[in-house]
Amino acid sequence: MAFLSGDAVDVAEFAFVSSAPSGMGRLRAVPADFQVEEICDVELSGEGEHVWLWVEKTGLTTPQAVERLAQAIGVAPRDIGYSGLKDRHAITRQWFSLTWPIKQALPAWPMDDELRVLEARRHGRKLRRGTHRANRFDITIRDVVDFDAADFETRAARVQRDGVPNYFGAQRFGHGGRNIALSRALFSGRRLSRGRRSFALSAARSLLFNAVLDARLRAEAWPDPLPGDVFMLAGSRSVFAAADTEEPWASLRERAAQGDIQPTGPMPGRARATDIRPTDAASDIEDGVLAEFAEFRDGLERFGVDAERRALRLPVSDLAASAAGADVRLVFTLPAGSFATSVIRELVRVADMSTPG
CATH class of the missing domain: 3.30.2340.10 (TruD, insertion domain)
Structure with a gap:
């Protein structure tokens, strides 16, 4: 084995559907090359004691984003909920939630190169782990050779x-x-x-x-x-x-x-x-x-x-795969709990630039 x-x-040694692809490129050369957006079907009510935050993070793990949010608005990290863990070496957008008094004005949210609160909406329930249905990926693989x-x-x-x-x-x-x-x-x-x-x-x-x-x-x-x-x-x-x-x-x-x-x-x-x-x-x-x-x-x-x-x-029924010059772009949606790398490995071999040598 x-x-x-x-x-x-060594996950590269697990069997392929037919054979390993010939092309080889660089994955996560920069965070923008690996973008992930959480798909959550919850219809937010616009009222309630919980505030849901639609957050874009760059170069941070989800727990690191929680720490940054907690420090910025003065709450304990344990009081901030999220549905799933998202990649660090990427630009990702996902939901977080926290309890905030209904009559108290919302605080100033963090807005910098690493963490941006894009939207804040009230809801009657907190966000729990595993709530999101799927993740949407937009991935660029750079400098592909032997394509x-x-x-x-x-x-x-x-x-x-x-x-x-x-x-x-x-x-x-x-x-x-x-x-x-x-x-x-x-x-x-x-x-x-x-x-x-x-x-x-x-x-x-x-x-x-x-x-x-x-x-x-x-x-x-x-x-x-x-x-x-x-x-x-x-x-x-x-x-x-x-x-x-x-x-x-x-x-x-x-x-x-x-x-x-x-x-x-x-x-x-x-x-x-x-x-x-x-x-x-x-x-x-x-x-x-x-x-x-x-x-x-x-x-x-x-x-x-x-x-x-x-x-x-x-299943990857919505795959959009294209090549431009020496770069390959892959856009697709996967159910929560599955791995984008399982899709990538069937299409092009990659060296993950975020992984220490």
């Missing part, structure tokens, strides 16, 4: 039609992909801080999911479903097993092709009586991979992480 060398995960225009167009058309493998990106594995070392330390009995323990558990689950997805691609069992798959209904977390439905297999395959349902892979953890498990060919691949990673599979179960399922396919 080339993607795991010692304690380092094959015909191959790029073929790949873009395939991504629009089939989506991409729903891999967890390099962010899940830490600097140099070495958060797996934390996983091994935790599962061998070492005490870790709460934050490092969270990184360790997340890295282990992400590795196992990616490994199963990698095996499906190498077995040419993607994007099509396999007999015995567990499916997830599009736009929900609801899952059902092919073995538990009387729907004909041809119908399930057609629904999967249309994106109404998606085959899933494991997010391993503690087994529960209500868990829905794959059978037949899908189980053979999944169980075989998890057996190879028994150290991580058993550790996640021992630490009481709840087992879940995650879609193996990531």
Whole structure:
């Protein structure tokens, strides 16, 4: 398994749909090359004790933006809510919220090169984690060499039609992909801080999911479903097993092709009586991979992480891909919790300039 060398995960070694792209360019050469906009469907009422802030940040993590907001307006960072974590080396726009007395005038919001409050609106409820539905990306890859225009167009058309493998990106594995070392330390009995323990558990689950997805691609069992798959209904977390439905297999395959349902892979953890498990060919691949990673599979179960399922396919139906000179521009929308790098890797290879060498 080339993607795991010692304690380092190399996401570039996970299987591609066909092969790695030929073109190679620079990602995040400047923050403006990686723009992300949160899509949140909440209709703000315009009244209430909570103020929602539409914020543009540049070169800041979401927690750093929270600290800056808190300091500027004199509230505790814990009193500022947000829906999701956004990239640091980027220009991102997302919602934050805080409680502010209804009869008290709103403060002067920060407005500088790193943090700008673009809009402030009142609402009756606070913003909670996971509220946003999707993220819109506008990404420019600079100075692409060995670019094959015909191959790029073929790949873009395939991504629009089939989506991409729903891999967890390099962010899940830490600097140099070495958060797996934390996983091994935790599962061998070492005490870790709460934050490092969270990184360790997340890295282990992400590795196992990616490994199963990698095996499906190498077995040419993607994007099509396999007999015995567990499916997830599009736009929900609801899952059902092919073995538990009387729907004909041809119908399930057609629904999967249309994106109404998606085959899933494991997010391993503690087994529960209500868990829905794959059978037949899908189980053979999944169980075989998890057996190879028994150290991580058993550790996640021992630490009481709840087992879940995650879609193996990531739809990208609105992709706009273009090339101008030596630069490539990609614009697309992804559901919350998915990774833009999983789309990029199928179209052009990149050197991430925000990552220390």
